[in-house]
Amino acid sequence: MHNTFPQQLSAAFIRSLLTHIHSRLLASCSLVAQSHIHSSLPLPAKNWERKNRVVYPPQLPDEPRRPVEVYHCRRQIKYSKDKMWYLAKMIRGMTFDQAVAQLQFNDKKGAKVMLEVLLEAQEMAVRNHNLEYRSNLYVAESFSSKGQYLKRIRYHGRGMFGIMDKVYCHYFVKLVEGSPPLKKATTGFDQAKEYVQQLRNRTIIHSL
């Protein structure tokens, strides 16, 4: 019969689409799962973790003392990167104690995770990086980024569906010894002047 063809086509189409999506989901699940290879030393394969392994040559007696820098991060936090950004922006440039106080009394889910990361970083600095006073730190860099998402199907009416993302994010922080650098208070007018000056400084290549 002529009219059974669209029915068969739609059923086959839906089945193939669902199998495709399920295979994609399984693939992404396997990517997110921990590796089952046991290693005694966890190798930091990502860039931010590797920054702690930088070894400088010994300082000469007349050189100014290099401040302690600690890099720490947490991967695949079950939270949105955009929501995490607001908290990361809040603590940028604060002293360590101030940042911990703000995060302690913030009601967001990401604040709890960020507090743990900061305390871990402080512990690492004291234990491994020769930090003298554990509160003599400030947040030099703090930002969030997108983690690996899981995809799920969200059912709409009339047989329609959408693909729902289960969001994950990473959070990175860099703590530096000392007091935070003073931020120069620029007015909006000064910022606009700087912007115009930047536009004027551009060189036009391949011109007369």
Next chain:
Amino acid sequence: MRGFDGVLVSRSSMALIERLRLSWSTLECALLQAFGLQRRLVPALVIEAPVNFPPYESEPRDNDQSDSSGFLDSIFWMAAPKKRRTIEVNRCRRRNVQKLEKVKNNIEVCQDCGRLKLKHVMCAFCYQKVVHETALVRAQIQAQEGRPHNTPPVENVVLYAGEKATEADEGKRIIERNRKRPAWFTVDS
């Protein structure tokens, strides 16, 4: 004359078969629409109802159909964005001062334990101390009562190690705790 299978049939039976086929096709289309398996050329991520223009519709439209056609016509009225919002515009909206996280200025140090607390809220650590002691007092009450719904209709008074009941505590139920009185649990005087 020959039918679709090459079988010899008469003209009247051919017409009958043709009419049966048409009615079966309309019935099948109706069933497919009901079950939503009909594949229509609409985008997958659609919120509003998809438009259906069946080419084979020959019956005149009824009154209730005109209401649904009015509703279907109204989707051309729905608001839709004209242009893509650029990342600069998006950033201005997401990062304006009203949406940033506000820095709290009402954090102070607890006088008793030295941890941080909000000005108008009890220190969380000191509260946990109170919660723990209350749980122990409640356990003592439960041990005294024995079974549920055995509470006497009198007031309670908690006495710690080395304390005696005063004449103000006449007629009250005494709950004993064998430890030193905590500093925060003051005696009514």
